[in-house]
Amino acid sequence: MVMLGASIDERPVGLAVLHSATAAKAAFLESIFVDPAFRRRGVGRALLEAAESMTLAAGIPKLVGSWYHDTPAAAAIERLLAGKGWGEPTPTATVYRGGRSALEQTVRKNRPWRPRPGFEIDIWSTLSPDERRQVDELGATHAIGMGLHPAGEWMLAVSEETSVVLRHHGEVAGWMLNHIVGAGLHRYSMLWIRSDLVGRGLGVSIVIESVRRHYALVDQLPRLFFHVEVHNDPMHRLIERRLGVFERYSSLLRSERSLVAGTAPSTRNVKDDRRGSGD
Ligand SMILES: CC(C)(COP(=O)(O)OP(=O)(O)OC[C@H]1O[C@@H](n2cnc3c(N)ncnc32)[C@H](O)[C@@H]1OP(=O)(O)O)[C@@H](O)C(=O)NCCC(=O)NCCS
Structure with missing residues (x-):
């Protein structure tokens, strides 16, 4: 830097x-x-x-x-x-922002996680040193984009009490990782599930569990935001159906x-033609 x-x-x-x-x-x-x-x-x-x-x-x-x-x-x-x-x-990306009411609505709309055989969801602080090594190794053995693996955020520490881990037969198999970005500002950062487990509703479950943990700490962390890629329609739909109402969003x-000679894009006439999904 x-x-x-x-x-x-x-x-x-x-x-x-x-x-x-x-x-x-x-x-x-x-x-x-x-x-x-x-x-x-x-x-x-x-x-x-x-x-x-x-x-x-x-x-x-x-x-x-x-x-x-x-x-x-x-x-x-x-x-x-x-x-x-x-x-x-x-x-x-679309940026969703919210606070206490969006968290509360999400908690009310959804039942708490009911354990399924072989699966367990817990907070990040419960990870053992061995499991933390497993997480690092998963980055090398699975196609996890840097934006979805804890190593991809090298400036902010993981919010240990609101981030959750998914375990499958005792192995780390997914996570919802969050970071505290500023005073009282919480970012939902990285949602990842092992590819063979996708499509069973586990992703939603770990998001909701993470919201539940965050809601318990809402006095300390009253504001939140997260990014969702513009074309990730399934995720936008899921947010609409399963989460609370977010007060404001921008793009x-x-x-x-x-910077290589001869390939620079041409300049353009700038008008105030910004499009977005803002309020
Ligand atoms: C964007 C910013 C860096 C521009 O700095 P600046 O020193 O004023 O810019 P310059 O004087 O070098 O201007 C260069 C060109 O940018 C454009 N520009 C700069 N400010 C502008 C403004 N307020 N409105 C329209 N065009 C502007 C113009 O084309 C200008 O050329 P011109 O003066 O010949 O017309 C400054 O406005 C700024 O710091 N804004 C806040 C940015 C911010 O919030 N950063 C934090 C998050 S990244």
Whole structure:
């Protein structure tokens, strides 16, 4: 991770955060921010150019960024990126947000987990050291995307009391992993079930169990959110049918720029044409 700082007359005025894995195909612009008192002076553009040059110098051919369609800075970010030849923003995920009432409705709508022979659901803090090693090994032996395996979140610790593990004949076979992102803000992050167990309603069961555990701690963790990929219709339907009503949702947009000569996407005329499912 690289932090790029900008200053004017030795006063810090902006920051960009760049992240990439070794030998990655793309680096991520995690954040870009300019002090409001110093905006529209080219600082954002300079930070972006520095991030692009550093990415290219590291031998990484692409830079990717994402932001919420309804963030107050969305229009500025889109114009800034478009002006530097980034691609058309595309929605990648719907963001659901909620709080106590959505949790309470979910708990009321669904019965608690009734154990089935061979299966067990428990909270993450019950994992033994051996089982934690099993989880690591599952990452190597099963096709679990980095976004669904605990190793994929390397900055935040797992919320041990609200995340749940599914055991099948004593083996770890699935999980609903959550993270505490900020003060009182809980993210439902990673739902994974071993492929041979998919289609038996176990995924829903572990989500509901996790909500139940979270609801018990709602005073400490009153706000929650989660992302669902835009085209994951079964999951959107499941949320509508089985979970509570979420107060607000927005769309996560993504854009990228190829930094290899001759392949950069063309710039576009930017209008306020953001589409999304916001409120
Ligand atoms: C987006 C942001 C980084 C731009 O920084 P900046 O220093 O003002 O940008 P620049 O002066 O380099 O502007 C470059 C171009 O971006 C576009 N732009 C910047 N701010 C804009 C705005 N408010 N409205 C429309 N376009 C804007 C323009 O095309 C501008 O070029 P121009 O001035 O020649 O017209 C800044 O507005 C910001 O920090 N916003 C908050 C971002 C945020 O919330 N980040 C945290 C999550 S990632």
